[in-house]
Amino acid sequence: MRQDWHTFDDAEAVAQVTAERILNSATQAIETQGRFKLVLAGGTTPAQAYHLLRTADADWEKWFIYFGDERCLPADHPERNSVMACENWLAHVALPAENIYPIPTEEGIDRAVEKYTAVVAAAQPFDLVLLGMGEDGHTASLFPGHPLDASATVVAVRDAPKPPPQRVSLGLAALNTAREVLIIVTGRGKQAAVQCWQAGEDLPIAHVHGQDGVDVYIDSAALGDV
Numbered sequence: 001m002r003q004d005w006h007t008f009d010d011a012e013a014v015a016q017v018t019a020e021r022i023l024n025s026a027t028q029a030i031e032t033q034g035r036f037k038l039v040l041a042g043g044t045t046p047a048q049a050y051h052l053l054r055t056a057d058a059d060w061e062k063w064f065i066y067f068g069d070e071r072c073l074p075a076d077h078p079e080r081n082s083v084m085a086c087e088n089w090l091a092h093v094a095l096p097a098e099n100i101y102p103i104p105t106e107e108g109i110d111r112a113v114e115k116y117t118a119v120v121a122a123a124q125p126f127d128l129v130l131l132g133m134g135e136d137g138h139t140a141s142l143f144p145g146h147p148l149d150a151s152a153t154v155v156a157v158r159d160a161p162k163p164p165p166q167r168v169s170l171g172l173a174a175l176n177t178a179r180e181v182l183i184i185v186t187g188r189g190k191q192a193a194v195q196c197w198q199a200g201e202d203l204p205i206a207h208v209h210g211q212d213g214v215d216v217y218i219d220s221a222a223l224g225d226v
Contacts, residue, residue: 002213007223011186014217015048018184021217022049022128023056025180029127030062039066039129039170039178041140042081045186046130050089060095066123068131068175069141069157070103072112072166080105103168109156112168117154120174124153129170129178129210133185136161137193137203141169144203148172172207181210184217191224 008014022038029036040046065085073080082102090100101119105112131139138144141157149155152171160167175181183205185194197203208214 001209003209003216004213005216005218008217008219010219010221011045012048014184014186014219015045015052018046018049018130018182018217019052019056021182021215022053022130023058025128026058026063029179030059033127035062035064037064037066037123037125037127039068039126040081040085041068041130041132041184042084043132043184045184046132047084047088049184050085053089054092056093058093060093061099063095063099064123065090065095065100066119066126067101067103068129068139069167069169070105070112071164072105072109072168073164075102075104075106105166105168109158109166109168113154113156116168120153120170124174125177125179125211126174127178128180128182129175131175131181131183131205131208133183133190133193133197133205135189135193137196137201137205139183139205139208140175141167142171142204142207146204148204148207150176150207175208176210178210179212181208181214182217183208183214185222186219188221188224190222194218194222194224
């Protein structure tokens with residue numbers, strides 16, 4: 001499956017091109033389907049990209065926002081991906097609140113999985129999924145060493161190796177039906193995981209391919225000597 005790597009000087013450059021890619025994908029989706037269904041990632045570089053979208057001239061009423069994963073924390077907790085996205089972007093543009101679909105982890109892990117499974121079923125296929133990669137090769141909240149169910153659209157994660165241990169994540173069945181997948185990797189701390197990924201090791205990130213492969217936006221620090 002296609003895997004195209006694009007290297008940029010630093011995290012700020014990756015954030016800039018990510019914001020541009022989101023806007024271009026939105027334009028194409030709205031022209032062809034009348035709406036744009038976007039899955040957001042957490043992390044510092046995605047947050048920078050979202051901040052850049054505040055000033056974009058976009059048809060926000062036709063955007064629909066979903067999340068790749070979420071921690072089981074109160075709805076207003078600052079470590080939630082939904083809170084980060086709202087603070088950096090969504091609260092500052094005319095995107096209707098009813099078009100935003102946070103994962104309701106504040107209701108408990110089982111209820112959140114049940115509710116978000118229905119949300120995802122109604123939304124698939126997503127137009128663009130944004131993903132990051134952790135230093136251990138995890139993506140969304142799919143961690144190395146945990147079983148990967150290729151048929152699951154939404155999964156409960158009860159023993160994440162980083163706090164909080166309980167999370168809800170999109171599964172491979174949702175990620176791999178997406179029309180476009182963009183993986184964002186920045187920072188020197190990711191070098192080892194990048195090398196393992198490129199060497200073909202069995203990392204969760206390596207199982208994500210969307211409908212037509214993935215694009216990887218990576219900065220020079222994360223790429224290292226590979």
